[in-house]
Amino acid sequence: MKVDYPVSFQTVDIACIKGTKILLGTKTKDKGKWRLPGGFVDVTDESLEAAARREFKEECGASLVKLKYFKSFRVDDPRYRESEHKILTALFKAKTNEPVKAGDDLSEVSWFNFERVKQILEKDIVEEHIPLIKLLL
Numbered sequence: 730m731k732v733d734y735p736v737s738f739q740t741v742d743i744a745c746i747k748g749t750k751i752l753l754g755t756k757t758k759d760k761g762k763w764r765l766p767g768g769f770v771d772v773t774d775e776s777l778e779a780a781a782r783r784e785f786k787e788e789c790g791a792s793l794v795k796l797k798y799f800k801s802f803r804v805d806d807p808r809y810r811e812s813e814h815k816i817l818t819a820l821f822k823a824k825t826n827e828p829v830k831a832g833d834d835l836s837e838v839s840w841f842n843f844e845r846v847k848q849i850l851e852k853d854i855v856e857e858h859i860p861l862i863k864l865l866l
Contacts, residue, residue: 735813735814735815736814736815737814737815737816737817738769738809738814738815738816738817739769739770739777739780739816739817739818739819740767740768740769740770740804740816740817740818740819741767741768741770741777741780741781741784741818741819741820741821742765742766742767742818742819742820742821742858742861743765743766743767743781743784743785743793743796743820743821743822743823744765744799744820744821744822744823744861744862744865745766745785745789745793745823745824745825745829746822746823746824747824747825747840749842749843749844750840750841750842750843751840751841751843751846751862751865752766752789752825752829752838752839752840752841753765753766753838753839753841753846753854754766754788754789754831754835754836754837754838754839755835755836755837755838756834756835756836757836759855761853762853762854762855763839763841763849763853763854763855763858764854764855764857764858765820765858765861765862766784766785766788766789766835766838767781767784767785767788767818768784768787768788768833768834771783777798777819777821778796778798778821781793781796781819781821781823782796785823785825787832787833788831788832788833788834788835788838789825789829789830789831789832789835789838790827790828790829790830790831790832791825791827791828791829791830792825792826792827793823793824793825794823794824794825794826795822795823795824796821796822796823797821797822797823798819798820798821799820799821799822799864799865800819800820800864801817801818801819801820802817802818802820802860802861803815803816803817804816804817804818804857804861805856805857805860806857807856807857818861820861820864820865822865843866846862846866847866850862850863850866
């Protein structure tokens with residue numbers, strides 16, 4: 730099916746918080762920069778919440794508890810800057826009671842103290858996630 734108008738692709742991002750720490754992941758293509766876990770909503774997902782739970786399980790190997798919608802954002806994803814299509818993400822806050830491990834397309838996950846995230850924000854966070862993380866902090 731050909732679409733004759735710009736499309737906004739829906740994604741979800743998850744701010745998994747434990748006390749004063751937030752879980753971030755990195756992909757090989759990110760060259761050592763960190764990001765929130767998340768990804769594209771699948772056509773089989775029943776809701777944005779279901780997509781967030783699925784993405785977190787795939788990327789971090791754990792289930793979420795206390796999942797709560799936080800806000801939606803237009804994401805300035807470098808892959809779509811020259812395209813008429815754009816990305817809109819739904820940002821969720823959540824917790825997990827399980828150990829986490831990198832999976833799917835994340836090569837590493839790690840818990841970061843909020844103060845550390847503030848220090849590395851402009852240098853070591855992927856640019857499209859900086860505005861999301863700034864609002865969380």
